[in-house]
Amino acid sequence: QVTLKESGPALVKPKETLTLTCTFSGFSLSASGMWLNWIRQSPGKAPEWLAGIDWEDDKYYRASLRSRLTISWDTSRNQVSLTMADVDPVDTATYFCARRVLLSPVDVFDFWGPGTTVVVSS
Amino acid sequence: DLQMTQSPSSLSASVGDRVTFTCQATQDIRNYLNWYQQKPGRAPKLLIYEASTLQRGVPSRFSGSGSGTDFSLTISSLHPEDFATYYCQHYYILPLTFGGGTKVDI
Numbered sequence: 001q002v003t004l005k006e007s008g009p010a011l012v013k014p015k016e017t018l019t020l021t022c023t024f025s026g027f028s029l030s031a032s033g034m035w036l037n038w039i040r041q042s043p044g045k046a047p048e049w050l051a052g053i054d055w056e057d058d059k060y061y062r063a064s065l066r067s068r069l070t071i072s073w074d075t076s077r078n079q080v081s082l083t084m085a086d087v088d089p090v091d092t093a094t095y096f097c098a099r100r101v102l103l104s105p106v107d108v109f110d111f112w113g114p115g116t117t118v119v120v121s122s
Numbered sequence: 123d124l125q126m127t128q129s130p131s132s133l134s135a136s137v138g139d140r141v142t143f144t145c146q147a148t149q150d151i152r153n154y155l156n157w158y159q160q161k162p163g164r165a166p167k168l169l170i171y172e173a174s175t176l177q178r179g180v181p182s183r184f185s186g187s188g189s190g191t192d193f194s195l196t197i198s199s200l201h202p203e204d205f206a207t208y209y210c211q212h213y214y215i216l217p218l219t220f221g222g223g224t225k226v227d228i
Binding site: 045046047048049060062063096098105106107108109110112113114115 | 153158209
């Protein structure tokens with residue numbers, strides 16, 4: 001049974017660094033075609049893909065946020081973390097981690113965590 | 123970035139109605155398109171992948187079609203639990219992007 005769960009602070013101040021962690025189970029991120037991704041959704045908006053890490057520990061970022069994001073994988077704890085530097089109120093959103101299965105031609109976000117809401121405010 | 127445009131942004135319907143909404147890409151994405159359903163306070167749920175393949179466990183009243191730049195999602199007969207927001211998402215190239223969504227309400 002695949003599960004994912006996000007954790008992190010609910011409130012951060014502008015210009016601080018946000019660190020989110022996704023703890024997953026029920027699959028091996030080392031298996032070919034597996035990715036773990038971070039996706040955020042601002043209130044009333046569409047989901048926005050931020051970053052992903054694949055089964056070979058290669059990392060991918062949304063270009064517009066690349067300078068602020070770092071994704072990393074703790075293999076010993078089945079956790080993937082995302083840090084976002086220099087946060088701004090526009091970063092207020094619900095942050096989801098989602099498994100991506102990339103086995104061409106199939107490429108889907110098939111399992112998601114419940115999300116964690118982050119408010120950026122002083 | 124490759125943009126996805128959904129229309130309408132919202133629609134009102136009744137239980138039993140047949141509804142169709144569309145998703146348009148700014149360039150040819152072949153059939154590299156997924157559809158998700160999202161209910162308030164919940165994560166998106168995968169409904170359809172490769173534009174027309176139903177995800178396991180999704181009711182057959184959902185169907186998808188299209189290729190290239192124009193896609194659609196049809197619900198043949200709305201059930202009460204189908205009132206939600208639907209998003210398309212391409213996987214042609216990074217960054218993966220979602221459409222703006224179609225909210226289906228009563």
